[in-house]
Amino acid sequence: MSFTTARDARKLIRPLQGELKRLLQQLVQTNSVAVPPGGGETPAQQVLQSFFRANGVHTELYTTEFIEKSGNPLVRKTRRYRARKNLSARLRGRGRGRSLLLNGHMDTVPAGKVPWSRSPWSGVDRGGRIHGLGSFDMKGGVVANAAVICALKKSGIKTGGDILFESVVDEEWGGGGGTIAARLRGGGADACIIPEGTQLEIYRATRGGFVVDLSAEAGNSAAYFSKSPLMSPAVPIGRLLGWVDACAKRRSKIKSGGAYASFPDPVPVQVLAVQANLLDPETPLSVPSQATVRVYFQFLPEEDVKAVIQGIKDSLKQFEASDAFFRKYPIQWTPLIGAPLLGHELPADHPWTRCMFESASAVLGRKPVISAAPYPCDAGLMHRDFGIPTLLFGPCGAGAHNPDEYVEFDSVLRTAEVLLAAALEWTNG
Ligand SMILES: [Zn+2]
Structure with a gap:
């Protein structure tokens, strides 16, 4: 990992700051609550699609309903996918080099019955913290992923391998339906990052x-x-x-x-x-x-x-x-949700773990902590069932699945810079 790559990543993300913050606020202000068996993610996916369109990135917004009849044993039979859409994009590389998948989920849990200090859909910025339901879990991470795609598109840089972006439905409550739909439709990749909230630590395992x-x-x-x-x-x-x-x-x-x-x-x-x-x-x-x-x-x-x-x-x-x-x-x-969710673990010396470690070190100017997630997520599915080596690295914040959730916007930008540096390094390796 060269120092130049880290500097390039910072240079490419910086001009996008203003529009990335607005995008995050808009996404938080757009209800995308999912309660089994259904979910209402599509309006938020459309907000994200408009952002990509304005940045000249071609995306696909597609319904995930086809998985109900796919016969795939991973699909939870009790869930419904009508009108629930995934958003995906692919930046084609030069065709030589490893591909990278940037995955995140758009659904949130409901706001709950415990009162919030301000509306769960405020999206308000208080001292650099963006407040609201899903800000930390994980619209901040989805925005970091989107930033990587837009920065690359705007710069005209061609990576070696392809870079895939996906914002999926039905991750909360252990559904996995959006990620399953994305794999059945869009295939695999050589590595995957999911920017769930990790406080800028690298999680190489999930429970x-x-x-x-x-x-x-x-x-x-x-x-x-x-x-x-x-x-x-x-x-x-x-x-x-x-x-x-x-x-x-x-x-x-x-x-x-x-x-x-x-x-x-x-x-x-x-x-x-x-x-x-x-x-x-x-x-x-x-x-x-x-x-x-x-x-x-x-x-x-x-x-x-x-x-x-x-x-x-x-x-x-x-x-x-x-x-x-x-x-x-x-x-x-x-x-409550049927079959148990399974965890996953990527070795500390796996090439993808090393690439993320070096990229994060160069961008953050310090060695990042490598740890493990105190929660299950789509990573288990991605890694175990679809064979894609998966890490978590995401922003700082608090309050996931609880009132007064927030994400620190600066850490969303840091996440984007680290992911961009890692994408450049990985796909050219
Ligand atoms: Zn999450």
Whole structure:
């Protein structure tokens, strides 16, 4: 990695600053919330398409619905893709050299019921932080990817291998549908970058994940105000939380031999929600007949996820058999998104990891941290199922999947510069 490449990257991105910030603000201001089975990403994809058009970049905006009938086993059968469009672009290289894929997702989770300090769609700039839903996860990253394409197009620089851009739908909730559609339609590449928020660290691994609802149903709330004893699953569900806690303690002893070695709790088990009756003033005296615990398990890239889940199920059966209530009212096991997501890991000495490390060092003027993602994402799919070596490198920010999300705009520009330097280096190698 030459110093000149880093300087060139900075020189090419700098003149775009103003329009990149406006693009990011517009994207945040355009609702692209996805809630399974559907999602409303297309208006935001159109905003992005107009930006490319204004910069002379040809793009394709195409519906992803065809994957529902593709017969591809990776497609989640419960999802719907009608009117959900991916946006893609390809800068042709000279035909010699490695290709690079810049992938990002346009969908966001909903704003949630916890109030935000200002509108989730404000896109407002406060001291260099762009605020709003999806700013950090991951419209900032999508803008960095778009910046690489526009900078190359404007400069007229021809890379060796092709550079592919894609902004996909259905990444949140572990859908993967947009990335699957992009692969089935547009083929592969020699390496991939996904600029999810990484605080300008290189993540060479991602975790797997699985969310399951554990419920118990008992008794009859209509029997309230009668003399017969009422069964309530609320207290037994408390005992079930004890089982989850024991499970979390067991999992916390697992040691990672790879990218997660430095994580104090490499495979967390989290209780995401507990529900019996709601604290609803309209039902003042009512004993719940159903209670549920939502648990989120994560897995190391090297774990046999099927076997781990079987082990968890076996342990749950044992717990059930040891508890008189659950012997009578068995625990229902309901996965939230279907099959688990799998993690991935790219070696620290892989040529793509080395290329990103050198590019980031040259642009940032310091050695970047190489670490691993504390979350699952499309990288697992990209790397494992489509065989494309994948890294994450993205901007600084906070609040993903929570109120008051923001991204630091300067770090979006730094991300674009690093990705551009890496693209020049990789595709000419
Ligand atoms: Zn994301």
